[in-house]
Amino acid sequence: xxxxxxxxxxxxxxxxxxxxxxxxxxxxxxxxxxxxxxxxxxxxxxxxxxxxxxxxxxxxxxxxxxxxxxxxxxxxxxxxxxxxxxxxxxxxxxxxxxxxxxxxxxxxxxxxxxxxxxxxxxxxxxxxxxxxxxxxxxxxxxxxxxxxxxxxxxxxxxxxxxxxxxxxxxxxxxxxxxxxxxxxxxxxxxxxxxxxxxxxxxxxxxxxxxxxxxxxxxxxxxxxxxxxxxxxxxxxxxxxxxxxxxxxxxxxxxxxxxxxxxxxxxxxxxxxxxxxxxxxxxxxxxxxxxxxxxxxxxxxxxxxxxxxxxxxxxxxxxxxxxxxxxxxxxxxxxxxxxxxxxxxxxxxxxxxxxxxxxxx
Ligand SMILES: [Zn+2]
Ligand SMILES: [Zn+2]
Numbered sequence: 001x002x003x004x005x006x007x008x009x010x011x012x013x014x015x016x017x018x019x020x021x022x023x024x025x026x027x028x029x030x031x032x033x034x035x036x037x038x039x040x041x042x043x044x045x046x047x048x049x050x051x052x053x054x055x056x057x058x059x060x061x062x063x064x065x066x067x068x069x070x071x072x073x074x075x076x077x078x079x080x081x082x083x084x085x086x087x088x089x090x091x092x093x094x095x096x097x098x099x100x101x102x103x104x105x106x107x108x109x110x111x112x113x114x115x116x117x118x119x120x121x122x123x124x125x126x127x128x129x130x131x132x133x134x135x136x137x138x139x140x141x142x143x144x145x146x147x148x149x150x151x152x153x154x155x156x157x158x159x160x161x162x163x164x165x166x167x168x169x170x171x172x173x174x175x176x177x178x179x180x181x182x183x184x185x186x187x188x189x190x191x192x193x194x195x196x197x198x199x200x201x202x203x204x205x206x207x208x209x210x211x212x213x214x215x216x217x218x219x220x221x222x223x224x225x226x227x228x229x230x231x232x233x234x235x236x237x238x239x240x241x242x243x244x245x246x247x248x249x250x251x252x253x254x255x256x257x258x259x260x261x262x263x264x265x266x267x268x269x270x271x272x273x274x275x276x277x278x279x280x281x282x283x284x285x286x287x288x289x290x291x292x293x294x295x296x297x298x299x300x301x302x303x304x305x306x307x308x309x310x311x312x313x314x315x316x317x318x319x320x321x322x323x324x325x326x327x328x329x330x331x332x333x334x335x336x337x338x339x340x341x342x343x344x345x346x347x348x349x350x351x352x353x354x355x356x357x358x359x360x
Contacts, residue, residue, distance in 0.1 A: 054182035055309060056086050056271050065094030065205025067175050075179050079187065079328045085179040090205040092174040092236040097204065098260065099237055102223035102230060103165035107132045108147040112165070113225040114250075114257050116318050118214050124253040124318045127165070127223055135163075140215070154222060155233035163215070166222040171235025174338045176207060179330040184275035184310070190295050190324035191274075198334050199321055200278055202270035207238045207334065208278075211319060227259035228319065234338030242314035242321055244269045245280030252316035268304050269314070273334075274327025277304065277311045281320065289313060295324040 058070040067089040075085035093099065104112040104127055112127030120138050125131040132142050132149070141162045143149045152164030178201045193199055197210040206229065215221045224230050228241030241249065247263045250256075265282030272278055276297065283289050283300055291298050297312045305311070314320035 054086075055184055055275050055277070056180055056182060057304065058086055058088070060203045060268060060304070061088060061201075062094060062096075062204050064096040065090050067091055072182065073179070075181070075330045075332075077181060077185055077328045077330050079185065081185050081328070083185070084182050085330050086182060088178045088180070088201060088205070090176050090178065090201070090207070092171055092176075094205055097206070097237070099227075099229060099231075100225045101127075102167045102225055103127060103149050103151045103221075105149060105151070106147045107143050107149060112149075113223050113230075114228070114255065115215075115221055115224060116211075119216055124250070124255045124257075126255060126257050127221075140219075142221070152220065153233075154220070155235075158220070164220040166220050168222075168231040168233045169235065170231050170237065171338060174235040174336060176236055176337075177335045178207065178273075179333050180271055180273055181275040181327070181330055184327035186326055187274075187328045190326050191328070192324045193322065198273050198329070199325075200270050200272035202239055202243065203268060204270075206243075207236070208270055208321065209238050209240055210321060210323075212240050226257050227261055232338075234336055236336065236338065240321075241319045242269050242278065242280055245282075245314045245320065246318075248281050249314070249316055249318045249320040253318050265314070266303070268302070272312055272322065272325055272327075273329040274325045276325075276327060277302070277309060278322070279311055279313050281314045281316055283313075293326070295326050296322045297326060 061070060070086055070088045072084050073087045074082070076082050101112045104110045107129040114124055114126055115131070116124050117131070117135075121134060135142060142165055150159040150162045150164050152158035152166055154166045154168050156169070158164050180201065193210040195211045195213055199208040199210055201207055212222050212224065222230055224240055227239070227243045228246050229237055229239045229243065231237050243259060243261060244267055245263060245265045246259045248265060250258065265280035266284050266286065267280060269278045269280060279302065281288055284303060289298055289300065292313060295312065296315055297310055299308055299310050301308045302311060310326070312322040
């Protein structure tokens with residue numbers, strides 16, 4: 001294992017030296033976020049590789065969501081580094097997790113989950129009468145004359161010629177295999193996380209993805225539940241937010257919603273695909289850190305890493321996830337046995353259902 005530590009240190013030193021050199025030459029053009037990130041990088045690596053041969057701790061994953069005990073496998077990272085990865089095989093949904101509500105059946109009778117609307121009057125909304133009538137005024141037709149919501153299956157039948165509130169069907173047979181480097185290797189520049197990009201794996205064994213697709217692009221709304229999750233067309237459940245601190249985000253966004261899961265800003269939520277841990281919006285002392293880099297990360301002590309570790313924090317704006325990763329990910333970081341909803345890259349592809357939407 002010593003070999004990997006040494007390798008990482010060499011890579012990191014190279015990166016830091018390169019970064020320092022370039023920052024003196026191109027100061028004017030360097031984005032502020034990147035500069036902050038480089039400043040954090042030096043310290044991050046010192047603290048993450050100093051003592052341990054692994055940052056990710058497989059003991060933290062909840063067995064209720066695991067198909068089998070996690071293992072360590074040889075893997076290659078996207079920058080060509082040959083190293084070792086944690087391999088975690090997870091269920092379509094943890095045994096102990098209650099999910100929903102997603103779409104309301106009738107806007108006059110019940111409320112569904114939430115959605116981040118990016119049209120006129122953008123913001124996070126509860127899926128209810130006020131939201132759907134607002135969308136109707138903007139030309140989006142999600143319910144009939146009696147208030148019944150057009151609910152479609154993104155992997156199957158949609159209600160024709162209208163906008164659909166999407167609810168995918170769970171597939172109990174689906175399993176996902178996630179690979180995360182034991183020791184993070186810094187990327188030359190941060191890796192941006194675009195729509196439905198792979199972010200990481202929560203310690204409850206639910207995968208985490210970036211923004212769900214916009215209704216403006218596809219015309220249909222893949223409803224999220226009150227903890228920021230939903231089922232992919234491939235049949236598995238996943239998070240689109242830092243669930244364990246999502247109520248703080250709801251308060252910030254002034255949306256009347258609450259996740260039924262325990263909330264804590266300073267608790268470990270999961271691990272990003274680069275191997276660094278992810279937390280809610282606060283540090284151990286309950287305050288929000290003020291030294292975060294462009295990916296919303298910094299080095300500090302946490303309950304799980306008392307000697308300090310680089311880690312990401314949730315922001316308050318929804319979705320409360322980092323927008324970039326500072327480390328490289330493994331090749332084949334995420335694979336699924338599902339036949340539907342998976343793009344060529346191995347990630348979820350059909351989150352928003354068939355395209356060609358917009359206003360009907
Ligand atoms: Zn912190
Ligand atoms: Zn999704």
